[in-house]
Amino acid sequence: MPDTGNVMARTVEYLRELYPSAITEVERLRLGRVRRDWTISVKQFYAYRILKALKDYPEGNYDFLVFATAVDTQKNPRFKLIYLIRSIKMARQITVEVPVADDLPVESVYELWHAADFDEREIYDMYGIVFNGHPNFKRILMPEDWEGFPLRKDYPLKGNQFSNTYLDRKLPEGQLKQSKHVRMP
Amino acid sequence: MSIESREMLINMGPQHPSTHGVLRMILKLNGEKIEASEPDVGYLHRGFEKLAENMLYHQFIPYTDRLDYIASMNNNQSYVIAVEKLLGIEAPPRAQAIRVIMSELGRISSHLVWLATHALDIGAMTVFLYCFRERETIVDLFEETSGNRLNYNYSRIGGVAFDLPEGFKDNLRKFLDILPEKLGEYHRLLTKNRIWMSRTKGVGILTREQAINWGVSGPVLRGSGVKWDIRKAFPYDGYENYDFDIPTDDACDVYGRYLVRMEEMRQSRRILQQALEHLPDGQVILEDSPYVSPSKEKIMTENFSLMKHMVLTIKGMHTPIATLYSATENPKGELGFYIVADGSGKPYKLKIRAPSFINISAMPTMLRGNYLADVIAVIGSLDFVFGESDR
Numbered sequence: 242m243p244d245t246g247n248v249m250a251r252t253v254e255y256l257r258e259l260y261p262s263a264i265t266e267v268e269r270l271r272l273g274r275v276r277r278d279w280t281i282s283v284k285q286f287y288a289y290r291i292l293k294a295l296k297d298y299p300e301g302n303y304d305f306l307v308f309a310t311a312v313d314t315q316k317n318p319r320f321k322l323i324y325l326i327r328s329i330k331m332a333r334q335i336t337v338e339v340p341v342a343d344d345l346p347v348e349s350v351y352e353l354w355h356a357a358d359f360d361e362r363e364i365y366d367m368y369g370i371v372f373n374g375h376p377n378f379k380r381i382l383m384p385e386d387w388e389g390f391p392l393r394k395d396y397p398l399k400g401n402q403f404s405n406t407y408l409d410r411k412l413p414e415g416q417l418k419q420s421k422h423v424r425m426p
Numbered sequence: 427m428s429i430e431s432r433e434m435l436i437n438m439g440p441q442h443p444s445t446h447g448v449l450r451m452i453l454k455l456n457g458e459k460i461e462a463s464e465p466d467v468g469y470l471h472r473g474f475e476k477l478a479e480n481m482l483y484h485q486f487i488p489y490t491d492r493l494d495y496i497a498s499m500n501n502n503q504s505y506v507i508a509v510e511k512l513l514g515i516e517a518p519p520r521a522q523a524i525r526v527i528m529s530e531l532g533r534i535s536s537h538l539v540w541l542a543t544h545a546l547d548i549g550a551m552t553v554f555l556y557c558f559r560e561r562e563t564i565v566d567l568f569e570e571t572s573g574n575r576l577n578y579n580y581s582r583i584g585g586v587a588f589d590l591p592e593g594f595k596d597n598l599r600k601f602l603d604i605l606p607e608k609l610g611e612y613h614r615l616l617t618k619n620r621i622w623m624s625r626t627k628g629v630g631i632l633t634r635e636q637a638i639n640w641g642v643s644g645p646v647l648r649g650s651g652v653k654w655d656i657r658k659a660f661p662y663d664g665y666e667n668y669d670f671d672i673p674t675d676d677a678c679d680v681y682g683r684y685l686v687r688m689e690e691m692r693q694s695r696r697i698l699q700q701a702l703e704h705l706p707d708g709q710v711i712l713e714d715s716p717y718v719s720p721s722k723e724k725i726m727t728e729n730f731s732l733m734k735h736m737v738l739t740i741k742g743m744h745t746p747i748a749t750l751y752s753a754t755e756n757p758k759g760e761l762g763f764y765i766v767a768d769g770s771g772k773p774y775k776l777k778i779r780a781p782s783f784i785n786i787s788a789m790p791t792m793l794r795g796n797y798l799a800d801v802i803a804v805i806g807s808l809d810f811v812f813g814e815s816d817r
Contacts, residue, residue, distance in 0.1 A: 313775075332659045396476075
């Protein structure tokens with residue numbers, strides 16, 4: 242792939258012109274003989290607009306959302322949203338990372354890519370990040386009455402999942418559906 | 427007297443035999459027409475991503491077998507390639523060629539199971555028995571090679587577990603010789619069959635734009651007229667050296683997806699023939715790599731090899747601190763692994779981009795305006811497996 246670097250550099254340049262202060266970091270990954278994958282970090286405030294700009298990128302729109310996921314970084318801000326988007330026409334892909342705080346709702350990208358439908362529900366299911374503007378927002382893989390968010394790093398690995406006392410002791414604050422005084426001991 | 431009609435909400439599944447596992451569809455019907463639908467997944471959730479975060483890289487290989495259990499070989503290969511890319515190593519040429527052979531056999535086997543069950547759902551019993559007859563040959567080949575018939579656990583980081591057994595090439599050649607005739611048999615049974623055509627043509631339409639927007643992949647995407655194949659776009663394991671075509675169909679319906687998969691089996695046969703012809707000699711797993719365990723003989727005779735084996739087994743390997751996404755073209759679509767490595771022996775995060783999961787989410791679009799009986803045809807044409815969708 243001869244001009245991967247050029248195409249990606251042009252894409253990032255285009256975004257920088259549109260939103261000069263949105264992109265905080267550009268990283269080019271190169272491991273062994275792997276293709277160079279580009280990753281850009283974007284401020285949450287601009288995330289939706291950057292993603293929309295990428296979708297409408299004139300040279301070859303990034304019209305295919307491969308996946309969306311989140312990472313629990315255990316730092317501040319706690320989570321990082323990951324969107325991997327691809328341009329079928331140019332056969333290029335770019336990763337957009339968005340650091341988000343624990344309790345701030347995020348704009349859903351369902352209207353841009355319907356592919357985000359299940360992925361955003363899964364992110365909520367596993368990490369507890371809430372999306373605004375999603376048409377059918379609820380848990381997807383775990384049962385609907387499940388307590389806690391399993392892929393968070395502080396989720397307990399062992400113990401009786403049906404015992405309330407155990408959950409009270411082990412689950413971090415703010416993840417319990419019922420408040421403690423209402424529940425059976 | 428006037429008869430009132432109202433919309434009706436019905437549940438289909440999760441124990442319905444035609445949902446290929448545990449899919450629950452909530453359907454809103456107007457008479458027999460579907461007004462809206464909602465797929466409900468998650469009945470087979472086993473928490474693979476959480477499990478992966480708490481085990482060593484090589485310990486996760488057998489778990490990938492349980493993703494798409496119809497095509498375990500392809501899953502193994504996909505995961506192993508992702509880890510190899512992370513480590514910056516590459517399997518020896520012979521191992522790569524063997525993996526290509528295995529994954530293409532896996533593709534044919536998976537498509538045969540698809541055709542069998544798809545046809546059975548729509549009412550063609552004979553095809554079911556014929557397809558399983560041919561699949562048996564492939565499963566036998568897999569059993570000769572890996573010792574297992576369903577979950578093979580055959581690929582390793584840096585190569586494959588064993589070399590091809592004696593007589594494998596002859597058996598494979600025999601299978602490749604009879605395959606076109608058998609494919610012709612299926613075509614004769616179905617392709618111009620009036621019942622088959624009326625059940626599949628114009629059903630479950632997903633236009634080109636919708637397909638891209640919904641993020642569907644694999645034969646479903648190609649059945650909507652998008653010429654996209656990871657093997658061509660981002661080649662892995664030496665796929666750039668093989669000569670094959672990407673079949674597409676502009677019909678965008680169940681019949682189009684059927685034709686695409688039928689043609690894919692022929693293309694897989696082409697790849698297999700080339701791989702057999704140019705199968706290189708040499709090692710099947712990297713030697714002298716810091717990430718690969720030495721051979722059993724070395725472990726038993728050399729002190730250093732024994733230590734290395736123990737460290738790799740107990741502590742795992744030191745990976746670079748990097749983040750990477752690697753995808754392969756599986757029979758069901760694009761299976762990808764997104765790995766966040768923090769330098770320890772375990773992945774910090776491992777996201778599985780499961781094709782079935784995303785393909786299911788496009789179902790409401792395909793079903794709108796179709797009849798209740800067409801749900802079965804659409805489910806069959808999407809060809810999903812819940813081990814992969816629910817992870």
